[in-house]
Amino acid sequence: MTEPVVDIRGISVEFPGVKALQEVDFRLFPGEVHALMGENGAGKSTLIKALTGVHRPVAGEVLLGGERVAFAGPAQAQDAGISTVYQEVALCANLTVAENILLGREPRRFGAINGRAMRARAAELLARIGLRVDPRSTLASHPIAIRQLVAIARAVAIDARVLVLDEPTSSLDADEVAELFRIVRVLRDEGVAVLFVSHFLDQVYEIADRMTVLRNGRVVGEWTTAELGRLELVQAMLGRELGVLDELEHRPDKGRAGEPLLVAEQLGRKGAIAPFDLTIRRGEVVGLAGLLGSGRTELARLLYGADKADTGRVLVDGEPLKLRGPRAAIEAGIAFSSEDRKGEGLVADLSVRDNLILAMQAARGWARPVPRKQADELVAKYLKMLDIRPADPDALAGNLSGGNQQKLLLARWLVTRPRLLVLDEPTRGIDVGAKAQIQKLVAELAADGMAVLFISAELEEVVRVSDRVVVLRDRRVVAELSGVDLGVDDVVELIAATPGAEPEKVAS
Amino acid sequence: MSRRLLWPVLALVALLLVNVFVTPSFLSLRMQDGHLFGSLVDILRNGAPTLLIALGMTLVIATRGIDLSVGAVAAIAGAVTCTHIAAGGDPFSGMAIALALCALMGLWNGFLVSVVGVQPIIATLVLMTAGRGIAMLITEGQIITVDNPAYRQIGAGFLVLPIAILISVAALVGVALVTRRTALGLLIESVGVNPEASRLAGVRSRTIIWTVYVFVALCSGVAGLMISSNVSAADANNAGLWIEMDAILAVVIGGTSLAGGRYSLTGTLLGALIIQTLTTTVYTIGVPPEVTLVFKAVVVLAVCLLQAPALSRALAPRRKVVLP
Numbered sequence: 001m002t003e004p005v006v007d008i009r010g011i012s013v014e015f016p017g018v019k020a021l022q023e024v025d026f027r028l029f030p031g032e033v034h035a036l037m038g039e040n041g042a043g044k045s046t047l048i049k050a051l052t053g054v055h056r057p058v059a060g061e062v063l064l065g066g067e068r069v070a071f072a073g074p075a076q077a078q079d080a081g082i083s084t085v086y087q088e089v090a091l092c093a094n095l096t097v098a099e100n101i102l103l104g105r106e107p108r109r110f111g112a113i114n115g116r117a118m119r120a121r122a123a124e125l126l127a128r129i130g131l132r133v134d135p136r137s138t139l140a141s142h143p144i145a146i147r148q149l150v151a152i153a154r155a156v157a158i159d160a161r162v163l164v165l166d167e168p169t170s171s172l173d174a175d176e177v178a179e180l181f182r183i184v185r186v187l188r189d190e191g192v193a194v195l196f197v198s199h200f201l202d203q204v205y206e207i208a209d210r211m212t213v214l215r216n217g218r219v220v221g222e223w224t225t226a227e228l229g230r231l232e233l234v235q236a237m238l239g240r241e242l243g244v245l246d247e248l249e250h251r252p253d254k255g256r257a258g259e260p261l262l263v264a265e266q267l268g269r270k271g272a273i274a275p276f277d278l279t280i281r282r283g284e285v286v287g288l289a290g291l292l293g294s295g296r297t298e299l300a301r302l303l304y305g306a307d308k309a310d311t312g313r314v315l316v317d318g319e320p321l322k323l324r325g326p327r328a329a330i331e332a333g334i335a336f337s338s339e340d341r342k343g344e345g346l347v348a349d350l351s352v353r354d355n356l357i358l359a360m361q362a363a364r365g366w367a368r369p370v371p372r373k374q375a376d377e378l379v380a381k382y383l384k385m386l387d388i389r390p391a392d393p394d395a396l397a398g399n400l401s402g403g404n405q406q407k408l409l410l411a412r413w414l415v416t417r418p419r420l421l422v423l424d425e426p427t428r429g430i431d432v433g434a435k436a437q438i439q440k441l442v443a444e445l446a447a448d449g450m451a452v453l454f455i456s457a458e459l460e461e462v463v464r465v466s467d468r469v470v471v472l473r474d475r476r477v478v479a480e481l482s483g484v485d486l487g488v489d490d491v492v493e494l495i496a497a498t499p500g501a502e503p504e505k506v507a508s
Numbered sequence: 509m510s511r512r513l514l515w516p517v518l519a520l521v522a523l524l525l526v527n528v529f530v531t532p533s534f535l536s537l538r539m540q541d542g543h544l545f546g547s548l549v550d551i552l553r554n555g556a557p558t559l560l561i562a563l564g565m566t567l568v569i570a571t572r573g574i575d576l577s578v579g580a581v582a583a584i585a586g587a588v589t590c591t592h593i594a595a596g597g598d599p600f601s602g603m604a605i606a607l608a609l610c611a612l613m614g615l616w617n618g619f620l621v622s623v624v625g626v627q628p629i630i631a632t633l634v635l636m637t638a639g640r641g642i643a644m645l646i647t648e649g650q651i652i653t654v655d656n657p658a659y660r661q662i663g664a665g666f667l668v669l670p671i672a673i674l675i676s677v678a679a680l681v682g683v684a685l686v687t688r689r690t691a692l693g694l695l696i697e698s699v700g701v702n703p704e705a706s707r708l709a710g711v712r713s714r715t716i717i718w719t720v721y722v723f724v725a726l727c728s729g730v731a732g733l734m735i736s737s738n739v740s741a742a743d744a745n746n747a748g749l750w751i752e753m754d755a756i757l758a759v760v761i762g763g764t765s766l767a768g769g770r771y772s773l774t775g776t777l778l779g780a781l782i783i784q785t786l787t788t789t790v791y792t793i794g795v796p797p798e799v800t801l802v803f804k805a806v807v808v809l810a811v812c813l814l815q816a817p818a819l820s821r822a823l824a825p826r827r828k829v830v831l832p
Contacts, residue, residue, distance in 0.1 A: 304708075306708060325707075326707060326710050327710050330710040336708060338708060343702075343704060344702075344704050344705050344708050345708075346702070346705060347697075347701045347702045347706065348701060348702065349697075349701040349769045349770060350694075350697060350698060350701060350769075354694055354697075354698070358698055358706070358709045358711070359709045359710055361694060361695065362706075362709055362710035362711040362712070364691070365691075366690050366691045366692040366695050366716075367690055367691075367692075368690075368691070369689070369690050369691040369694075370691070
């Protein structure tokens, strides 16, 4: 076997009060795709950041091409041939696509940036990865999926020896994932070592040659993809047996719902979603399915008053509700957890406690603070109930891992005891364990009489959780499916009904 | 005491020590006619307007905003009151009219920022420029002098301590109580850290932002009254000139980030005291007038650098890397 291009030996990383990585060994060979697996908070991102010089290890060493390296930052790592595409797109939305791809490496003429050469070079790189966007357009004008691919084009631009892909597919649809994998295979065959992190098991088994599993900051083991089955992988990640997901399949009370809680009549907004009718009953989980950009989020935002509708009206308990904004929705008992945890969800610089009581406090008004004792009780209760880690009320919310942030957001709304909970992509980018916990919680909440609108890009998840599935296509509600025998295939058929449209990736 | 207040405290102590070294009688206080006199009392009295404005500025900055118009608003407050008194009016009604006008200007700033969505630095630049013009219109370009014992009290009066500093400290304590005992502080910080997330969580972001601009305008108004009362005159051009810079500096030295979010009122108090002590020090140690501003800039730069994350990381002891 050839020498590994990256050889990490006995590395440990500590944050104040947390041992994020303990004596981790990790090898990455040229010409392989190596998947790094683990739950949220297992240390995957920390390991990547230790490799790229963001975090400084307290022990151990990193060898690159046989030589010991210690990068002072991602820029140095990049110069050494390690290119990283992070989970959350780390680009400048206000710059053009070309500027983003070549940022810091702009072609120059007489000391000034040569705009024409830059656009030409960017166009070349975009063509190489088969992405058809105008290099002159600003990045902000593109959806997240395109931005992700631009980030990959940027990584490709430096002819990296090592390409790190940290959750690159969490916001891509099937076509885009296939496109990404095509590029990854090309790069792999050229001898690039690819480090791949994803929560989609299907994708890992499709692309990875080898995997390393982390749990609680330690290495569980390293296997080739062929020798490790799915079940063994999940058990290695969780360190316990899985039964939760199966339980959900057979919810006894599925399909049993009460009186209509919310009725939308011809609600619509120009450019966002065509007028639609929708009824949500008490104790019912309604799923929204559709491809990226089909109007799932837009529909949810209208129901919450986050965006104003141009047409139609909303009735709650049969009474018309004037949705002037989120506050009106909250007063009517509607809660909305955004898909954009970082931008529209958490208040990163505030503590877990403050984040948890924020919605409750906002509803009470500034003059009636939530008493400290009550806040502490609520925090203790929900940290335990949702298994949020670390269970420290004073930790900054921004320091939690993705899955824990999501659970914290859920907790924020649960303390307000909403009647309708709108969850936009509550399980995106989080691990199997947390995902199962959230799905189970949704089922329990519905059993207690809460109505839930559940949005997810993963069709299997939507179908499993929901009593009824509303299918969207091209910013239009095209169908409603219900019944005990509701299957993924039915939904896929509806989504794919338009010529040219492909069914969205079905992930487990 | 929290860690981030360490450097401001050290800076203040260092400045005081320099003064004691140059002027041994610096710390001495004496009682005369029921008033306290001494350099320290002067610092407090002269620093009162800056402290009051910095207090309002802290809340504005916590919401990710900034208000450049505070000096102009202060000038208007003085101009209105002095013109009113000079025309034979009652000082109290004059002050009431002035503060009502200041509140109106705060509403204007808040409207531009929270409703129209103009960037705070631009929105308040409008009034920073126009405000002096308005003050000039009110005083018709003249320096209006008044001789009113009641009006003199607010800026130059004493109740053992200078009345001006009593007003500022009372305002500071009041704001600390209102923001920390109620949920207002939490909501202000939340809006400052992430306005969109706060809006979606049901926080009245717009109302909160609007309110802090009205509050800082009222603070500026009272500060303007102190300034004009202290000299018994209204000078539309020079009253409160550059005080917005001192106020912003006081907030920043106090450890509140211009990026919004977490704020420290204690830090602002320290910052305002540092700024005023610095100004006094410049006179006591006899820095030539032509280099005064440079001297001030150097000290401020030093304090800010000491608080910068990059520098504190560089100064922190390196963790030893254990080799296998």
